[in-house]
Amino acid sequence: MAQTNQVFIAIIGAGGVGKCFLSQLADLSTRRPSPKLSLCYISTSKKAVYNADYSIGDNALQDLAASTKAPMSLPQVADYLAAAPSKAILVDNTSSQDVADAYPLFLSRGVSIVTPNKKAFSGSYKLWQDIFSAASTSGAKVYHESSVGAGLPVISTLKDLVDTGDEVIKIEGVFSGTMSFLFNSFAPVEGSGGQWSAEVKKAKELGYTEPDPRDDLNGLDVARKLTILARLAGLPVESPTSFPVQSLIPKELESVSSGDEFLQRLPEFDSQMEETKSAAQKQGKVVRFVGSIDVASKAVKVGLEMFDKSHPIAALKGSDNVISFYTKRYGSNPLIIQGAGAGGEVTAMGVTSDFIKVVSQIS
Amino acid sequence: MAQTNQVFIAIIGAGGVGKCFLSQLADLSTRRPSPKLSLCYISTSKKAVYNADYSIGDNALQDLAASTKAPMSLPQVADYLAAAPSKAILVDNTSSQDVADAYPLFLSRGVSIVTPNKKAFSGSYKLWQDIFSAASTSGAKVYHESSVGAGLPVISTLKDLVDTGDEVIKIEGVFSGTMSFLFNSFAPVEGSGGQWSAEVKKAKELGYTEPDPRDDLNGLDVARKLTILARLAGLPVESPTSFPVQSLIPKELESVSSGDEFLQRLPEFDSQMEETKSAAQKQGKVVRFVGSIDVASKAVKVGLEMFDKSHPIAALKGSDNVISFYTKRYGSNPLIIQGAGAGGEVTAMGVTSDFIKVVSQIS
Numbered sequence: 001m002a003q004t005n006q007v008f009i010a011i012i013g014a015g016g017v018g019k020c021f022l023s024q025l026a027d028l029s030t031r032r033p034s035p036k037l038s039l040c041y042i043s044t045s046k047k048a049v050y051n052a053d054y055s056i057g058d059n060a061l062q063d064l065a066a067s068t069k070a071p072m073s074l075p076q077v078a079d080y081l082a083a084a085p086s087k088a089i090l091v092d093n094t095s096s097q098d099v100a101d102a103y104p105l106f107l108s109r110g111v112s113i114v115t116p117n118k119k120a121f122s123g124s125y126k127l128w129q130d131i132f133s134a135a136s137t138s139g140a141k142v143y144h145e146s147s148v149g150a151g152l153p154v155i156s157t158l159k160d161l162v163d164t165g166d167e168v169i170k171i172e173g174v175f176s177g178t179m180s181f182l183f184n185s186f187a188p189v190e191g192s193g194g195q196w197s198a199e200v201k202k203a204k205e206l207g208y209t210e211p212d213p214r215d216d217l218n219g220l221d222v223a224r225k226l227t228i229l230a231r232l233a234g235l236p237v238e239s240p241t242s243f244p245v246q247s248l249i250p251k252e253l254e255s256v257s258s259g260d261e262f263l264q265r266l267p268e269f270d271s272q273m274e275e276t277k278s279a280a281q282k283q284g285k286v287v288r289f290v291g292s293i294d295v296a297s298k299a300v301k302v303g304l305e306m307f308d309k310s311h312p313i314a315a316l317k318g319s320d321n322v323i324s325f326y327t328k329r330y331g332s333n334p335l336i337i338q339g340a341g342a343g344g345e346v347t348a349m350g351v352t353s354d355f356i357k358v359v360s361q362i363s
Numbered sequence: 364m365a366q367t368n369q370v371f372i373a374i375i376g377a378g379g380v381g382k383c384f385l386s387q388l389a390d391l392s393t394r395r396p397s398p399k400l401s402l403c404y405i406s407t408s409k410k411a412v413y414n415a416d417y418s419i420g421d422n423a424l425q426d427l428a429a430s431t432k433a434p435m436s437l438p439q440v441a442d443y444l445a446a447a448p449s450k451a452i453l454v455d456n457t458s459s460q461d462v463a464d465a466y467p468l469f470l471s472r473g474v475s476i477v478t479p480n481k482k483a484f485s486g487s488y489k490l491w492q493d494i495f496s497a498a499s500t501s502g503a504k505v506y507h508e509s510s511v512g513a514g515l516p517v518i519s520t521l522k523d524l525v526d527t528g529d530e531v532i533k534i535e536g537v538f539s540g541t542m543s544f545l546f547n548s549f550a551p552v553e554g555s556g557g558q559w560s561a562e563v564k565k566a567k568e569l570g571y572t573e574p575d576p577r578d579d580l581n582g583l584d585v586a587r588k589l590t591i592l593a594r595l596a597g598l599p600v601e602s603p604t605s606f607p608v609q610s611l612i613p614k615e616l617e618s619v620s621s622g623d624e625f626l627q628r629l630p631e632f633d634s635q636m637e638e639t640k641s642a643a644q645k646q647g648k649v650v651r652f653v654g655s656i657d658v659a660s661k662a663v664k665v666g667l668e669m670f671d672k673s674h675p676i677a678a679l680k681g682s683d684n685v686i687s688f689y690t691k692r693y694g695s696n697p698l699i700i701q702g703a704g705a706g707g708e709v710t711a712m713g714v715t716s717d718f719i720k721v722v723s724q725i726s
Contacts, residue, residue, distance in 0.1 A: 027528045152698065153516045153523070160516070160716040165390040315673070318696050329708045333681050335515065339698035346692050353523040360724055 005034055007363050008054060008084040010041035010077060013093030014064060017116055017146075020348035021093055022060060028352065035363040040084065043071035045096075054084055074102040082109035087362045091351065092117050101127065107134035107142060112362055114354040116146030116347050121231070122224035125238050128231055141358045146350030148175065148225045149321050149341040157337060158232050158325065167328035168233045172292040175225045177319035177342035178216040179289040181208050184316055187277050187286045189309045196273035197266035204263065208319060208342075212259030217248040219289075222302045226291040230300050233293060237300060246303025248273075248289070280306045286314045312336065368397055370726050371417060371447040373404035373440060376456030377427060380479055380509075383711035384456055385423060391715065398726040403447065406434040408459075417447055437465040445472035450725045454714065455480050464490065470497035470505060475725055477717040479509030479710050484594070485587035488601050491594060504721045509713030511538065511588045512684050512704040520700060521595050521688065530691035531596045535655040538588045540682035540705035541579040542652040544571050547679055550640050550649045552672045559636035560629035567626065571682060575622030580611040582652075585665045589654040593663050596656060600663060609666025611636075611652070643669040649677045675699065 009025070011018060022042075029037045040054040042064055048071040049056050049063045057063055072080065081088040090106050092099050092115035100120035103113055104127075120131060121144055135142045148154045161168060174180045186199045194202075200217070203209050209216050223240035230237045237243065247254075249262075250269040256262050280287045285306040290313060293300050307314040316322055321341030324334035340346050372388070374381060385405075392400045403417040405427055411434040412419050412426045420426055435443065444451040453469050455462050455478035463483035466476055467490075483494060484507055498505045511517045524531060537543045549562045556562075563580070566572050572579050586603035593600045600606065612625075613632040619625050643650045648669040653676060656663050670677040679685055684704030687697035703709050 024528055028526075031528070151523075151527075151692075153520050153700075156519070157516050160514075160712070160719075163391075163719055164514075164712045164715040165387055165394070166712060310678070312675075312678075315675075315678075320696050329514075329706075329712060330703055333683050333703060335700075335702035337516075337698075337700055340693055340696060343692075349523070349527045349529060349692060352527040356523075356526055 005363060006036040006038055006086045007359055008038050008040045008081065008086065008088040009091060010081055010088065011039065011060075011091045011093060012043050012071075012077075012099055013096075014042060014044050014061065015093065016344040017347045017351065018093035019061065020344040021091065021351050024348050024352040025355070028356070035359060037359070040088075041072075041077065041080065043077075045071070045094075048072065050080070074099065075105065078102065078106050078109050078111060081106070081111045087112070089114060089355065089358055089362075091115065091355065093351065095119060097123065103127075103142065104130040104134040107131065107140045108138055110138045110140050112141040112143075112358045114143045114351055114358055116144065116150070116351055118147045118221075118224045118228065120144070121147055122227040122240050125231075125236055141361055143354035143358055144228075145354050146347045148228055149323060149337070150343065151346040151349035151353070152321060152323070152337050152339050152341060154323050154337055155228070155232065157335065158229060161325060161327055161329075161335075162232065162234070166330075168295050168325065169328065170292065170294050170326040171229055171233065171323065172313075172326070172334075173290060173323035174288060174313055174316055174321050175222045175291050175323070175341065176216065176289065177321060177340065178203060178208050178210075179222065180316055180321060180341070181206075181319040183286075183288050184318065186273070187280065187288075189286060189314055193277070195267070196270050197263070200266060201263055204259075212262065214249050214253075214259065214262055219245040219247050219302050222289070222291045226293060226300050226302060230293045233295050235293070235295065235298055235300070243300040244303065245301070248304075276304060284309065288313050288316075312338070368726060369399040369401055369449045370722055371401050371403045371444065371449065371451040372454060373444055373451065374402065374423075374454045374456060375406050375434075375440075375462055376459075377405060377407050377424065378456065379707040380710045380714065381456035382424065383707040384454065384714050387711050387715040388718070391719070398722060400722070403451075404435075404440065404443065406440075408434070408457075410434065413443070437462065438468065441465065441469050441472050441474060444469070444474045450475070452477060452718065452721055452725075454478065454718065456711075456714065458482060460486065466490075466505065467493040467497040470494060470503045471501055473501045473503050475504040475506075475721045477506045477714055477721055479507065479513070479714055481510045481584075481587045481591065483507070484510055485590040485603050488594075488599055504724055506717035506721055507591075508717050509710045511591055512686060512700070513706065514709040514712035514716070515684060515686070515700050515702050515704060517686050517700055518591070518595065520698065521592060524688060524690055524692075524698075525595065525597070529693075531658050531688065532691065533655065533657050533689040534592055534596065534686065535676075535689070535697075536653060536686035537651060537676055537679055537684050538585045538654050538686070538704065539579065539652065540684060540703065541566060541571050541573075542585065543679055543684060543704075544569075544682040546649075546651050547681065549636070550643065550651075552649060552677055556640070558630070559633050560626070563629060564626055567622075575625065577612050577616075577622065577625055582608040582610050582665050585652070585654045589656060589663050589665055593656045593658075596658050598656070598658065598661055598663070606663040607666065608664070609652075611667075639667060647672065651676050651679075675701075 041050040223245045227240045291302045322338040404413040410430045586608045590603045654665045685701040
């Protein structure tokens with residue numbers, strides 16, 4: 001039965017990030033016996049594990065694989081958690097819009113949320129308002145560090161700047177591990193780099209792209225992250241399609257039926273990217289896919305830009321992200337955060353550190 | 364009288380950081396009416412403002428200047444705060460060892476602490492243990508983001524890495540704004556830079572050094588910061604003098620009576636630093652004053668090292684700090700945090716953001 005000092009946890013999603021989070025959670029429970037962290041629900045889109053007495057065994061993943069129970073509907077999960085013997089946290093490790101749309105319901109029932117899911121915070125501005133007003137009314141918490149830059153302290157740093165009264169002037173950076181990898185190989189600071197289509201193919205083979213690389217190349221992932229940061233900086237951005245986003249998908253290949261066909265035909269368009277690269281080279285620069293938010297002029301944009309070879313954005317390595325915060329207090333030298341912005345373990349780390357912060361506030 | 368949702372605040376120290384914090388606190392109170400933030404005590408080493416009913420006026424600084432009351436003793440302040448009508452926070456904006464030594468007392472009485480004061484966390488290991496065991500027993504919180512890198516999210520990031528179960532392998536960086544400024548001017552990546560003694564003199568004139576520049580050049584400030592980070596990473600470092608720290612004060616000038624005399628005689632020793640600079644130049648490198656913690660070998664050290672001109676530490680600008688965290692999860696590309704690591708506003712920002720986090724947990 002419930003101890004006074006106990007927190008109930010429901011996890012939706014058991015993919016790459018979900019599995020890493022489960023393992024970090026188990027490790028956390030071992031190192032910190034109090035409060036007791038009680039997993040009471042775990043589900044994929046197909047099945048679930050839960051019990052009426054809010055206790056499930058220690059082998060959640062095995063039990064999930066063997067389960068024949070269908071997941072509850074989201075309102076049912078909200079009822080179940082709201083009726084738990086003590087405070088409850090929903091960990092949404094999916095990228096589902098449906099789950100995101102239910103956040104206001106969970107929060108209004110007093111259930112806190114931690115998640116790397118970008119959809120809730122980069123969807124309609126109304127959903128954003130509903131989420132934070134539900135949280136503010138009920139006192140439930142909502143944390144989403146890993147929605148930008150995975151485990152890098154991007155969201156928390158921006159919140160700290162804003163909460164302490166600094167004035168954010170501009171945010172600029174490389175927000176996609178995939179785009180970082182592609183451009184660091186295609187247009188390196190030293191050497192001439194590869195053909196564009198070959199680099200995209202290589203990135204896909206290394207697992208750095210979505211199954212269909214167009215889901216990275218359309219720029220929407222970066223636009224979603226910029227939407228989140230812009231809103232945190234005070235701009236009421238309506239949606240990730242309400243500002244200029246440059247897509248790197250050639251018009252002619254937008255509607256081809258598969259990612260494979262896209263990759264097969266991409267070499268036909270290499271000359272376009274090659275021109276962009278040499279235009280930059282002629283100015284001693286390199287081209288990078290970046291996002292920026294100019295707070296004063298309310299200008300948010302995503303796309304290709306040229307950078308001096310000595311610029312921190314040009315010098316990026318591997319699939320690292322880099323985010324620069326220009327603020328009134330920090331002046332001309334920005335506060336910079338850099339490092340891996342994708343990967344199961346570092347994404348789960350952002351979720352786990354949010355989880356710890358929520359637990360410390362509600363237990 | 365006390366509202367249920369009220370937090371009482373005592374501030375010790377009203378210098379540069381203290382004044383900036385007061386202004387950020389006033390701004391915070393305006394933007395966030397709940398919980399009510401009630402300043403009930405403010406003191407310098409000479410005088411104080413407080414009242415038996417725990418309320419002081421809105422012009423704390425003016426009242427402090429006009430006050431004829433002596434400060435309470437630290438045990439008296441602890442009694443006063445422990446008896447406040449609701450939870451209390453001590454904000455220590457001094458760099459006083461005496462105040463630091465009293466933290467275990469405050470924490471054991473249930474008073475939370477936020478501070479940029481390095482002394483408590485880099486003094487004896489016993490004090491460190493006493494502080495965290497008092498906090499753990501009473502449930503009071505102790506936050507000290509600005510004790511390393513001012514407002515940069517250095518402490519919070521290291522804590523998140525450790526708390527979520529990552530394994531810290533190495534921490535390396537430039538931890539002193541003064542040293543950063545000195546070496547970025549003395550041994551720039553491009554050009555030959557100035558004479559060492561002239562750069563020290565310039566830094567002092569610009570207000571980048573302590574009144575006696577030897578207090579920066581002895582390396583102790585960096586050693587204190589390394590001690591804090593090493594302990595957070597799990598190494599029980601005994602004190603900031605228990606590992607190798609290179610002092611840049613020539614032996615012959617250690618005991619001269621004043622900072623002015625030191626500066627006057629420093630040019631006699633320029634040739635030593637010049638040799639160091641050219642030794643690096645011959646290898647195409649630059650020299651920088653850095654600190655590093657190698658967790659596996661438990662090696663902490665502070666001193667001069669050479670870096671390739673393309674290394675992020677070489678490319679630093681102005682008086683910026685840069686801190687790289689090498690961990691198991693982040694692999695060969697570290698998590699990097701960079702920006703201004705000194706200054707009243709950014710130091711106070713770290714204090715204010717800590718303050719907000721403590722308030723969210725205790726109110």
